[in-house]
Amino acid sequence: MKPHDVLMPSEGMDVVADLIAGRLPLHRLWLEPDPDAWLAQWAPALRAVASNGHQFPIDPAFMRRLPHLEIVASFGVGYEHIDAKWAGEHGIVVTHTPGVLDDEVADIAMALTLMAVRRLPQAERFLRAGEWPKSSFPLTASLGGRTMGILGLGRIGKAIALRAESFGLDIVYHGRHAQPGVPYRFYPSLAEMAKACDILMVAAPGGPETRRLVDAEVLRGLGPDGVLINIARGTLVDEQALIEALRTGAILAAGLDVYENEPNVPAELIALDNAVLLPHVGSASVKTRRAMAQCVVDNLVAWSEGKPPLTPVPETPWRGSWGID
Structure with a gap:
């Protein structure tokens, strides 16, 4: 597993996964026959998570399973499904997609x-x-x-x-x-x-x-x-x-x-x-959802290059490079 591999825990819009996979190695946890067993084996090597929906909480219990986690890039403006306070206290930056929608x-x-x-x-x-x-x-x-x-x-x-x-x-x-x-x-x-x-x-x-x-x-x-x-x-x-x-x-x-x-x-x-x-369609246009997905990718790519992520949430300000290879 490469240093900049990204874990996506749950399925969401295809465009998000496709854009990430075009730039960084991506692992789709929901496709694994035994996600818990896979995670137990590979968790120590994972340092990035792409959160693709509110159906999978990124809580302390989950983040503790990834001992070298450095960034959680979330698709959307709201990030209440992520414990950003805990992440910030443990040196993990959380990003979201403000502005584009x-x-x-x-x-x-x-x-x-x-x-x-x-x-x-x-x-x-x-x-x-x-x-x-x-x-x-x-x-x-x-x-x-x-x-x-x-x-x-x-x-x-x-x-x-x-x-x-x-x-x-x-x-x-x-x-x-x-x-x-x-x-x-x-x-x-x-x-x-x-x-x-x-x-x-x-x-x-x-x-x-x-x-x-x-x-x-x-x-x-x-x-x-x-x-x-x-x-x-x-x-x-x-x-x-x-x-x-x-x-x-x-x-x-x-x-x-x-x-x-x-x-x-x-x-x-x-x-x-x-x-x-309405069925939660506020940002659901092709143009806007693609821009949101691109924002997720841009944050992950910046992180992978040792640069500050573009849109960190207030609870997790960027503190510089954390020893990225």
């Missing part, structure tokens, strides 16, 4: 907003079912005059804000702290921001700290004309509380691209006519 996800965020407020999927189903000759589609709510509260004003949140402003929406935001130089009003309390807006856009990272941050209290704050849009992680929203809010009319509608237990979506949510549901 911001615009694509922001476009879907605004599309979901329009779809949910104006009931566009319902209108299309109405036409396809042959109902239009019988009657007009019911009038809908309007997007104009609304305030969008953005939970998580990072790169994607800012890209959404720019688009929302062009639609004439007022913008406010909530996060861990107020950001200098941002022209939008900051709310230190999510519950208070929910009361001040009627579109709540969820764009914050996942993980234990944000789990079910959008709960029944926040949804009540949005009110009966309120709309929830989630393009971040399903874990940020209390799914049962959302189902109840939609079912009872506590909020007007929701537009979701992510769910708590993907790809399993609760039947109660699917049955609701005021929920617009």
